[in-house]
Amino acid sequence: MIIASVPDFREAARRRLPRFLFEYMDGGSYAEVTLRRNISDLEDIALRQRVLRDVSDIDLSTSLFGAHQALPVALAPVGLAGLNARRGEAQAVRAANAANVPFTLSTVSACPLPEVAAAATKPFWFQLYMIRDRAFMQDLLAQAVEAGCSALMFTVDMPVPGSRYRDYHTGLAGSGGLKGAAWRVAQAMVRPEWAWDVGVMGRPHHLGNVAPVLKGNTGIEDFFAWMRGNFDPGINWRDLDFIRSQWKGPLIIKGILDPEDAREAAKAGADGIVVSNHGGRQLDGVLSSARALPPIAEAVGDDLTVLADGGIRSGLDVVRMLALGAKGVLLGRAWSYALAARGQAGVAHMLRLIEAEMRVAMALTGCTRIDQINRSILAA
Amino acid sequence: MIIASVPDFREAARRRLPRFLFEYMDGGSYAEVTLRRNISDLEDIALRQRVLRDVSDIDLSTSLFGAHQALPVALAPVGLAGLNARRGEAQAVRAANAANVPFTLSTVSACPLPEVAAAATKPFWFQLYMIRDRAFMQDLLAQAVEAGCSALMFTVDMPVPGSRYRDYHTGLAGSGGLKGAAWRVAQAMVRPEWAWDVGVMGRPHHLGNVAPVLKGNTGIEDFFAWMRGNFDPGINWRDLDFIRSQWKGPLIIKGILDPEDAREAAKAGADGIVVSNHGGRQLDGVLSSARALPPIAEAVGDDLTVLADGGIRSGLDVVRMLALGAKGVLLGRAWSYALAARGQAGVAHMLRLIEAEMRVAMALTGCTRIDQINRSILAA
Amino acid sequence: MIIASVPDFREAARRRLPRFLFEYMDGGSYAEVTLRRNISDLEDIALRQRVLRDVSDIDLSTSLFGAHQALPVALAPVGLAGLNARRGEAQAVRAANAANVPFTLSTVSACPLPEVAAAATKPFWFQLYMIRDRAFMQDLLAQAVEAGCSALMFTVDMPVPGSRYRDYHTGLAGSGGLKGAAWRVAQAMVRPEWAWDVGVMGRPHHLGNVAPVLKGNTGIEDFFAWMRGNFDPGINWRDLDFIRSQWKGPLIIKGILDPEDAREAAKAGADGIVVSNHGGRQLDGVLSSARALPPIAEAVGDDLTVLADGGIRSGLDVVRMLALGAKGVLLGRAWSYALAARGQAGVAHMLRLIEAEMRVAMALTGCTRIDQINRSILAA
Amino acid sequence: MIIASVPDFREAARRRLPRFLFEYMDGGSYAEVTLRRNISDLEDIALRQRVLRDVSDIDLSTSLFGAHQALPVALAPVGLAGLNARRGEAQAVRAANAANVPFTLSTVSACPLPEVAAAATKPFWFQLYMIRDRAFMQDLLAQAVEAGCSALMFTVDMPVPGSRYRDYHTGLAGSGGLKGAAWRVAQAMVRPEWAWDVGVMGRPHHLGNVAPVLKGNTGIEDFFAWMRGNFDPGINWRDLDFIRSQWKGPLIIKGILDPEDAREAAKAGADGIVVSNHGGRQLDGVLSSARALPPIAEAVGDDLTVLADGGIRSGLDVVRMLALGAKGVLLGRAWSYALAARGQAGVAHMLRLIEAEMRVAMALTGCTRIDQINRSILAA
Numbered sequence A, B, C, D: 001m002i003i004a005s006v007p008d009f010r011e012a013a014r015r016r017l018p019r020f021l022f023e024y025m026d027g028g029s030y031a032e033v034t035l036r037r038n039i040s041d042l043e044d045i046a047l048r049q050r051v052l053r054d055v056s057d058i059d060l061s062t063s064l065f066g067a068h069q070a071l072p073v074a075l076a077p078v079g080l081a082g083l084n085a086r087r088g089e090a091q092a093v094r095a096a097n098a099a100n101v102p103f104t105l106s107t108v109s110a111c112p113l114p115e116v117a118a119a120a121t122k123p124f125w126f127q128l129y130m131i132r133d134r135a136f137m138q139d140l141l142a143q144a145v146e147a148g149c150s151a152l153m154f155t156v157d158m159p160v161p162g163s164r165y166r167d168y169h170t171g172l173a174g175s176g177g178l179k180g181a182a183w184r185v186a187q188a189m190v191r192p193e194w195a196w197d198v199g200v201m202g203r204p205h206h207l208g209n210v211a212p213v214l215k216g217n218t219g220i221e222d223f224f225a226w227m228r229g230n231f232d233p234g235i236n237w238r239d240l241d242f243i244r245s246q247w248k249g250p251l252i253i254k255g256i257l258d259p260e261d262a263r264e265a266a267k268a269g270a271d272g273i274v275v276s277n278h279g280g281r282q283l284d285g286v287l288s289s290a291r292a293l294p295p296i297a298e299a300v301g302d303d304l305t306v307l308a309d310g311g312i313r314s315g316l317d318v319v320r321m322l323a324l325g326a327k328g329v330l331l332g333r334a335w336s337y338a339l340a341a342r343g344q345a346g347v348a349h350m351l352r353l354i355e356a357e358m359r360v361a362m363a364l365t366g367c368t369r370i371d372q373i374n375r376s377i378l379a380a
């Protein structure tokens, strides 16, 4: 299959992964309204073409949280992504490091923090969920410090997990025990390449970081149950003090969709936020990121670093998000599809595509530096 | 079939019911414009996500017409629903009672009032149509009082019955006599499970409450003819006096779409109204409930209890309707699909789904009690 | 096939007619934008439901141009419609007469004026195109007077004929001579019922009224060529004087879409106009009738009788058009489909459907007389 | 296949061309948002029908840059179009000359300038890209002067080439060398008519004008690579001086989408501009031409000749663009499809269709001369 775009990587991933993994990655919660809005609202943002401005020298680099990076792009935390390829997060972090963009490791990754740290050649970011067991959180934070993580992303939009109907249909959620497992094995059997390369050779399939607290129930059928049982719905602004006491580096709050919450985050001393609806995987029906972003950037853009994610499928979309007020973006499914399709080389290829596409978008809107991208490049 | 949502129950019902029953339940009148609007307009209502508010303690209970209930939800009156499963309304009322939400028995139910009363463990609501024969109405009202019904829902949007093209295509409407019956039998034959369980074992198939006045013509082919002949198009505000003289309990007028009519209902002394277009089954082309509701709630929300129904397919939709101004909602097709798919257990499962989905919606809009749900949780 | 609606008649017609006839009737010009808009814009007009108004006594009758009729509906002039069934216009006029609604005979009908007059039991309307040969027009007008036609509909939106791509694809237009004829015969062969009943038994297939001037070239392959050659693009307001000199009865100008033209028509002494885009068959891209109508009714509604047509597929649509300002409507494809599907009985059935549907729409908007229908029954 | 419209020509081209050529011509860049908008935004422009104005004498002719032409239409520069038929540009220029509309030869045509000049019977226009090698540009300009070209179209919206995913999928882009070539040969094999007529008999397949600088790498697999390497991203307003110094005739800047750039073009002394997004093939997500045009025409319509292209698929669309402010339009895919489908005769046929369709549009908007077409013929 010839790959020329992120949607091509999606299709290649669909062909390679067992269905339960593909649908898990591809799907959204409930009626998937927000999932669709993320993409269609971005598409509706019209760029303003300018011509005959010398664009021979385009610089895509930027700095986020004090570190220089090649593109205003980072890989988003994606739980279980490591199952998309053998020891997947280790492959992904290498691709990200090589391209000089930050990689974010999810709390619920397949590879544990130390394994990713060993694979990495540059500092990476770590994403943390609020978990009832504070001692365990403390332990994770200590590991992140130990691994030299350069930023902590604290995800706040999952006080309770949303329901993704597709996961029930594939047996990933809901059907505990043998029945679900048998159903997943059947789905893996028709993807023999993945079954051998990842399923067999990529073992063990612990959820790297949370394995200790899963206490032996390491199968992914326990994953959602564990999340329901251990995620803390009592999470609130005061909990940030606890995090702050354990983490002195840059702190990014992920999952903000409202200007008031953004202001609160600034007041609470966050260094950055991610305007995000969790890729349409939590509260279905909320605004797309593209629509939520502008008033938030307006409200707090001067006080902290506003990132955004959701629905970005090309370098053009990256430029749109920057024009709407983001200083940088996260790619979620984009890199996950690429990893599933072609492993580390896929992630590298995907990042090259994003770069090339950003170049065209900047050239034709007349921008040569990232900080020139703003609302003036959008058509009224 | 794995069921994780109301749309799944719909699909399961489609597979289990004879076509004429499924289409009867699923369809709307004329071009089905309002049927589609009910769903798409709700989908368009954007929720406003809030984070880091302690939502560990969410209370979904509420009180309607003086009675406490577990969810701000009631099962809508659905004619013939009893045919979806063996002695269907009896099964449904048990599921509703167990979940502590009101069940509403339709005038044109399959099980008669006393049968449902015998199955019920809690008071239920009774729905009444305006029928030419006032003595018969009086008799029905007496039965409702006798059965201890806790509210009377008086449906006013059917002075004449709308035409549902699907019912003609399946032979449920229009083709009287043997031809229609044969066509329906053929449709039942390819659903042997239903044919045996309900068709054979669930007899008799009288229209429980109206059987006396159908005078021996008990087949459902007489149903629509009877409705056309006996429903009273002369129904008007003064008829409420007649009802009031027979019924001392809470009176809910169902089928209001206009603020002026809502004000009239308040003036006429109704205790509640249901903003409803009969699930898109009467005048096609009228506003969706989601669009009709806000000005009505504005106009009379302080004077009487405003309920709403139409297009609700998830707990998220329930929350949307409450945010638009309803104090509670009715579920029509949702419970009918569930009953057809899995009987009483299906209805119970469906209510658990609604509850779980409401919890996520409340948690992520930062609400912990039903009365906190209002327009402030909608994105501007 | 069970028929419960106008769309059902459409499907039945599709099954019965040779393709070239069905596509001719069903299609619109160019990209068919206006054809689609006619239907979707009507669908978008939201009705305002009112309840508890006594609607036991609904009167659908009205008067147009001094004559009483059962419904505010007339059959539109439809060229070649007579080919849809054996001696089609004669069948249609009988159905219309029986239902007491006006029938309009097209200039380019299959049955000539005298044949239709012989079949009719009531006066009908005659539609006239502007033709270069004024002597021929004079002759047609004389025939109409002779036949006792009760109104003249002068169609002004065809100074040049629009192109309907479907007609080229079926060989009805463009491929003159043997090739086109052979192609049409092939299409008729797979519709043997029509081929025998209409094709063979319904002869001759002259274009009844224009046969004299076609001078022996009577095949319909000459129809479009003749129209292109003989329709008068020089037609203008002054030509009305010529018509007026030949016709003393009610004069209706058909094909008005603009308020300025409507005012002109009033000034020129027309008795009525039809707001029409020729069913999306002339200038594609013009406004739907539903959108063009309100400002026109506003401009001239007091000065002349405003009728409208285009996209009406149910009695609900009739009520919508009246609410938008029309005093009556024309049905084009609705009766043509019905005639093709079931002949005279089909047209009668279709009119009963329209009536029943209007009744429901009026009952549920709280109207009991046609003159109560106005913008107040539309949702804001 | 019967052809009655530009979309028919598209379908015929799809059947005749090897896939890589069809997709190259048909496709747009990235997610093809702008490609779709070009068509749908034009479709949304509602024409205002007027009646009873004498339109017996319609004149479609106009003058552009001092030359009289039969229609306000020109054939757009289309790279590689010459491969659609044997020595394609030579055929197209003959058709254009016969119809008396300007033909524009692309820099990256298949036939070189002298070959087209030899085929032409009238002056044609030449389109120039900014190329790093100024000596080569100078040489091309000299050839254009030599060939008597009557206008120079300087395309400015390709400082860098956009990516068209379809071209990667067909192997036209991306897969250099043998693999891509083999894949293209396979696609040609299933189109034997084209393979023989064009592929074999139409040789050589140089890129006529740029062959000299391709230095022997003449296959089209080198085309995109060459464009990436030799197009000049440093192109800016000052480069116009260089052009002006070599070209004294009418200068048209192609690829303007913004009023500010349009004003700049006027200031820089251009004679005309083309409002264009390169047919949705460069920066995806920019405004459709139909939406970009009005403010530009407003800004500079008095100062220079505003042309427009993008999405025009009928004579109705031509009239819409004129109504939006263009003095003339370019047809891109329209003529390319026609050339692929039927060669020179196809292009001639397509132009006759456009003319006939324009006539209907003008007749029914009440215009008899091109300069009467303006915003007053659009519905508000």
Ligand SMILES: Cc1cc2nc3c(=O)[nH]c(=O)nc-3n(C[C@H](O)[C@H](O)[C@H](O)COP(=O)(O)O)c2cc1C
Pocket (backbone or CB within 6 Å): A024, A025, A026, A038, A076, A077, A078, A079, A080, A106, A107, A108, A127, A155, A254, A276, A277, A278, A279, A280, A281, A309, A310, A311, A312, A330, A331, A332, A333, A334, A336
């Ligand atoms: C399969 C999957 C798993 C995810 N897991 C996490 C996670 O563990 N932690 C987190 O903060 N966000 C998670 N997200 C959300 C992403 O970080 C990001 O917000 C989202 O994917 C952005 O939308 P996009 O996929 O359209 O780019 C996940 C997203 C996906 C698709």
Ligand SMILES: Cc1cc2nc3c(=O)[nH]c(=O)nc-3n(C[C@H](O)[C@H](O)[C@H](O)COP(=O)(O)O)c2cc1C
Pocket (backbone or CB within 6 Å): B024, B025, B026, B038, B076, B077, B078, B079, B080, B106, B107, B108, B127, B155, B254, B276, B277, B278, B279, B280, B281, B309, B310, B311, B312, B330, B331, B332, B333, B334, B336
């Ligand atoms: C199959 C069916 C039968 C119904 N029968 C009745 C009825 O007998 N009485 C009544 O008041 N409403 C009746 N309704 C309307 C429902 O009470 C309710 O208003 C509607 O179903 C709500 O829309 P929903 O189905 O989208 O939830 C019926 C609805 C359906 C779908």
Ligand SMILES: Cc1cc2nc3c(=O)[nH]c(=O)nc-3n(C[C@H](O)[C@H](O)[C@H](O)COP(=O)(O)O)c2cc1C
Pocket (backbone or CB within 6 Å): C024, C025, C026, C038, C076, C077, C078, C079, C080, C106, C107, C108, C127, C155, C254, C276, C277, C278, C279, C280, C281, C309, C310, C311, C312, C330, C331, C332, C333, C334, C336
């Ligand atoms: C097949 C066909 C033929 C028609 N022929 C004529 C005609 O001869 N004269 C005329 O004034 N209008 C003619 N019309 C237009 C109709 O009178 C009417 O305006 C149109 O059909 C209304 O739209 P509707 O078909 O959506 O109801 C024709 C329409 C159709 C569909």
Ligand SMILES: Cc1cc2nc3c(=O)[nH]c(=O)nc-3n(C[C@H](O)[C@H](O)[C@H](O)COP(=O)(O)O)c2cc1C
Pocket (backbone or CB within 6 Å): D024, D025, D026, D038, D076, D077, D078, D079, D080, D106, D107, D108, D127, D155, D254, D276, D277, D278, D279, D280, D281, D309, D310, D311, D312, D330, D331, D332, D333, D334, D336
């Ligand atoms: C296959 C193809 C090749 C093109 N090549 C050129 C070119 O070489 N130079 C140029 O200025 N524009 C080029 N264009 C853009 C056209 O000149 C024109 O702007 C565009 O086709 C107009 O849109 P339309 O195809 O929808 O009519 C090309 C367009 C197509 C479709």
